[in-house]
Amino acid sequence: MPTAAPAPTEDIRETRLGNGIRIVTERMPEARSVSLGVWVGVGGRDEPAELAGASHFLEHLVFKGTSTRSARQIAEAVDAVGGEMNAFTNREHTAYYTRLPAAQADLGFAILGDVLTDPAFRPPEVEAERHVILEEILMNLDVPEDHVHTLLAEALFPGHPLGREVLGTRETVEAASRDEIADFFAHWYRPRNLVVVAAGHLDHDRVVDALGPTLGAQDGGERPVRERPADAVEPRAVLDDPTEQAHVAMGWRAVDHFDDDRYALMVANQVLGGGMSSRLFQQVREERGLCYSVYSWAST
Amino acid sequence: MGELLSVVDDEVAKLVASGVTEGEMAVAKGFIEGSLVLGLEDSGSRMARLGRSLMARDEIVTVDEQLARVHAVTADDVAAVAARVFGGPRALAVVGHVDDAVLT
Numbered sequence: 001m002p003t004a005a006p007a008p009t010e011d012i013r014e015t016r017l018g019n020g021i022r023i024v025t026e027r028m029p030e031a032r033s034v035s036l037g038v039w040v041g042v043g044g045r046d047e048p049a050e051l052a053g054a055s056h057f058l059e060h061l062v063f064k065g066t067s068t069r070s071a072r073q074i075a076e077a078v079d080a081v082g083g084e085m086n087a088f089t090n091r092e093h094t095a096y097y098t099r100l101p102a103a104q105a106d107l108g109f110a111i112l113g114d115v116l117t118d119p120a121f122r123p124p125e126v127e128a129e130r131h132v133i134l135e136e137i138l139m140n141l142d143v144p145e146d147h148v149h150t151l152l153a154e155a156l157f158p159g160h161p162l163g164r165e166v167l168g169t170r171e172t173v174e175a176a177s178r179d180e181i182a183d184f185f186a187h188w189y190r191p192r193n194l195v196v197v198a199a200g201h202l203d204h205d206r207v208v209d210a211l212g213p214t215l216g217a218q219d220g221g222e223r224p225v226r227e228r229p230a231d232a233v234e235p236r237a238v239l240d241d242p243t244e245q246a247h248v249a250m251g252w253r254a255v256d257h258f259d260d261d262r263y264a265l266m267v268a269n270q271v272l273g274g275g276m277s278s279r280l281f282q283q284v285r286e287e288r289g290l291c292y293s294v295y296s297w298a299s300t
Numbered sequence: 301m302g303e304l305l306s307v308v309d310d311e312v313a314k315l316v317a318s319g320v321t322e323g324e325m326a327v328a329k330g331f332i333e334g335s336l337v338l339g340l341e342d343s344g345s346r347m348a349r350l351g352r353s354l355m356a357r358d359e360i361v362t363v364d365e366q367l368a369r370v371h372a373v374t375a376d377d378v379a380a381v382a383a384r385v386f387g388g389p390r391a392l393a394v395v396g397h398v399d400d401a402v403l404t
Contacts, residue, residue, distance in 0.1 A: 197354065274328065
């Protein structure tokens with residue numbers, strides 16, 4: 001039985017620079033790697049409806065190069081040390097991260113610092129990436145097990161930005177201009193809306209120093225102001241599609257990430273549909289053979 | 301499809317009406333606590349754990365605190381949160397060709 005084995009003592013340190021940026025590190029002396037993440041407090045729910053998908057579009061463009069580095073140079077530098085560099089966008093934040101051998105950690109600080117303060121947004125690259133994202137949207141529409149979650153979010157938060165697909169729509173992604181995306185970056189990617197986190201074989205003060213010339217040299221910024229969604233949900237969202245299997249998702253509005261009930265919800269979710277011993281897996285699949293895959297999840 | 305919907309609705313109703321057993325509590329907490337501990341060996345998961353917590357609540361929660369919060373959950377807490385969540389309206393999303401009459 002996995003029980004609460006004694007967790008190693010955590011060596012977490014924090015520095016807030018004068019410009020408001022928060023830098024948090026966790027030292028893992030036994031590790032051989034360093035993971036660096038820059039977390040930006042903006043996501044799909046913070047976009048105006050006509051710019052839906054802007055956070056995600058921007059996430060793709062950031063790696064396309066800066067005034068001093070091309071996309072190819074960035075990719076080669078990371079590949080040349082066996083590292084990884086990627087990003088993701090969700091409804092409330094966007095994160096950029098890299099994992100590198102500890103000896104090459106400075107490369108990660110330099111590249112992420114550069115791409116997040118000086119992205120070039122060169123028009124031909126914006127247009128090429130627009131097509132990549134339109135393909136990503138079509139891919140989602142072609143995969144019913146993904147698309148059903150898009151429909152469920154729309155039904156749970158009707159008319160609210162939380163109900164929108166983070167990718168945006170074909171219309172909004174086609175319409176977004178290079179300057180609108182650059183303005184979105186200029187507004188939200190500022191120190192007071194950024195948190196830098198590093199973990200691994202590192203020295204806190206060196207991390208702080210390494211970020212000084214890039215992220216440490218910016219100023220300003222604010223956190224987005226967010227509106228609570230109304231309580232009403234749309235009871236049904238059905239897409240009649242001639243697939244061999246039907247994909248079904250049920251949802252209920254749950255608790256927010258400040259709510260003390262969130263840990264009890266994790267346990268309730270685990271019992272209901274969290275694994276192969278869960279009630280749903282046992283009843284729906286093992287006992288009755290009604291499906292191949294069944295699970296539940298909880299999100300705050 | 302009709303059978304699937306009624307089985308899931310029944311399981312949800314049972315969770316609200318009768319809660320969870322001590323055995324289920326032990327497995328569920330063991331899973332959550334164990335997964336958390338297994339994630340500690342990788343610098344990427346540690347970075348992501350801190351980042352998520354800072355984004356969501358602007359605070360750093362240590363692994364020990366997280367483990368203690370999971371450990372402290374009681375069967376009554378689970379029943380209470382189930383009643384709270386599943387007492388609200390349900391949304392149903394379907395992709396596929398299904399008879400409208402079975403979608404309740």
